Amino acid sequence: MRHETDPDPVLGLRPVRSGHDLPSAADVVIIGGGIAGVSAAWHLARRGFSVVICEKGRIGAEQSGRNWGWCRFTLRHPAEIPLMRQSMQDWRDPEVFGSLDTGFRTTGIAYLTGRNPGDEALYQSWLKSVEAFGIGSRMLSAREIAQKIPGAAVPPSGAVWTETDGCAEPGRAAPAIALAAQGLGARIMTDCAVRSIETSAGAVSAVITEKGRIACAAVLLAGGIWSRRFLGNCGIDLPMLSVMGSVGITTPLAGAPEVSVAGRRFGWRKRLDGGYVVSQADATIFDLTPDSFRLLGDFRPMIATGLKTLRLRLGWHFVEEARLPRRWNADEITPFERCRIAAPAPNEKVLREARQCLSQAWPVFAATRPAGSWGGYIDVSPDAMPVIGAASQIPGLFLATGLSGHGFGLGPGAGRLAADLLTGAAPVVDPAAFSPGRFARFAASRPRASA
Ligand SMILES: Cc1cc2nc3c(=O)[nH]c(=O)nc-3n(C[C@H](O)[C@H](O)[C@H](O)COP(=O)(O)OP(=O)(O)OC[C@H]3O[C@@H](n4cnc5c(N)ncnc54)[C@H](O)[C@@H]3O)c2cc1C
Structure with a gap:
């Protein structure tokens, strides 16, 4: 029999006990207990604010507990590097998250050449674009790869590499x-969906949850794939789509590399239990939904460049999404209660292919056996950059969402920046690149009177 304190058997997700009684008031209510929400809660609580996290399912059970666990500078957009630097500092600093059981460690991450046509030129131009930040990323020669990542059947000719990249354990980090x-x-309420925001004279005055009302002057929406739907009910149009990634884990393997690697049709990361995460970075599934068509204009550039790596799929998910309500009242069951945890089935074909390609490329992995798998939806903004800042249409409403497939590593910084903006503190980095108002659709939208 499973107990409330046992880790989730598939994800290895550590449980976090929920508060019993819903607080009637708080300075800040955070919607969503993923890495962004819990990081923001930590910073706010440390600054003396009263905070409640409302999580519709369990802490970390969606993206933040389903990812590969990579925390990387490598191939990150230059505009995100300062925030990522802060995140890396926060993952490590014992005064912040460095003394917590997040599983964070420095391993180095390598993206091999030969993954996709033209990737060496792409790596070189990325290296140039981040040169000024001094993060130490560089190309590795074939000889260096053989030293750092021994055991390749055919030594790869090159890789882009960052020595200070690392990883954390998704099953541990958000819960810790x-x-x-x-x-x-901070008060944490799980199985507690926020249905809507109540306003007074246009500004946030409370949230209405499925368990009751919490009076508050500020709300941070850190709702991952659900943020667009939540805001839509308030009349605010945030362009955001979801893609689906698949993750497999293996049995423990001694003597295999510590370094995390992305190669042609495979990627790996060593877990603390000695097994490996094995998947493919370039095999994300783009499930078509009604929003894919509504937002086609916003996402056209991304879809055009991403078609090499995205696999379009039209299936049951279209119908599921179409059936979920877009408008509701605060006394009605919402989509967030209908789907406590988004847990899509993984694509086993992609995972089989990843295991085969990996065993051919690094034969030591042939000794492993599959030990589990899961899928996860990933929220993506039109420019694949986070959305962190005020939703100025409703004073008191802030967003930390759209972390676009690389937000686990960035989560600590995203939470800190959100806490800065919300409290009026000097922002830890220039937030301009993350402003929700950069999207014309968002900037033009106006809240519904009853939001
Ligand atoms: C397969 C996969 C691999 C990935 N690999 C990596 C990687 O290696 N490195 C990396 O940096 N990133 C990776 N990512 C991306 C990373 O996981 C996400 O960017 C990050 O976890 C997003 O965190 P979040 O807190 O914004 O969202 P989430 O973790 O999704 O949390 C949002 C939470 O909000 C809750 N919620 C939503 N609406 C409501 C509501 N109305 N009321 C109450 N609760 C609500 C949800 O239940 C959810 O728990 C990967 C993602 C996936 C799925």
């Missing part, structure tokens, strides 16, 4: 930060 936030006084 949530527990630390709880220790600082």
Whole structure:
């Protein structure tokens, strides 16, 4: 029999106990207990604000507990590098998350050449674009690869590499930060969907949850793939789509590399239990939904460049999405209660292919056996950059969402920046690149009177 304190058997997700009684008031209510929400809660609680996290399912059970666990500078957009630098510092700093059981460690990450046509030129131009930041990324020669990542059947000719990249354990990180936030006084309510925001004279005055009302002057929406739907009900149009990634894990393997690697049709990361995450970075599924058509104009450039790596699929998910309500009242069951945890089935073909390609490329992996798999929806903004900042249409409403497939590593910084903006503190980095108002559709939308 499973107990409330046992980790989730598939994801290895550490449980976080929910508060019993819904607080009637707080300075800030955070919608969503993923890495962005819990990081923001920690910073707010440490600054003396009363905070409640409302999570419709379990802490970390969606993207933040389903990802590969990579925390990387490598191939990150230059505009994100300062925030990523802050995140790396926060993952490591014992005064922030460095003393928590997140599983963070420095391993180095390599993206091999030969993954896709033209990738060496892409790596070179990325290296040039981030030169000024001094993060130490560089190309590795074939000889260096053989030293750092021994055992390749055919030595790869090159790789882009960052020595200071690392990883954390998705099953541990968000729960550990949530527990630390709880220790600082944050209240955590799980199985507690927020249905809507209540306003007074146009500004946030409360949230209405399925368990009741919490009066508050500020709300941080850190709702991952659900943020667009939540805001839509308020009359705010945030362009955001979801793609689906698949993750497989293996049995433990001794003597295999510590380094995380992306190669042609495979990627790996060593887990703390000695097994490996094995998947493919370039095999994300883009499930068509009604929003794919509504937002076609916003996403056209991304879809055009991403077609090499995205696999379009039209299936049951279209119908599921179409059936979910887009408008509701605060006394009605919402989509967030209908889907406590988005847990799509993984694409086993992609995972089989990844295991085969990996065993051919690094034969030591042939000794592993599959030990589990899962799928996860990933929220993506039109420019694949996070959305962190005020939703100025409703004073008191802030967003930390759209982390676009690389937000686990960035989560600590995203939460810190959101806390800065929300409290009026000097922002830890220039937030301009993350402003929700950069999307014309968002900037033009006006809240519904009853939001
Ligand atoms: C397969 C896969 C691989 C990935 N690999 C990596 C990687 O290696 N490195 C990396 O940096 N990133 C990776 N990512 C991306 C990363 O996981 C996400 O960017 C990050 O976890 C997003 O965190 P979040 O807190 O914004 O969202 P989430 O973790 O999705 O959290 C949002 C939470 O909000 C809750 N919620 C939503 N609406 C409501 C509501 N109305 N009321 C109450 N609760 C609500 C949800 O239940 C959810 O728990 C990967 C993602 C996937 C799926």
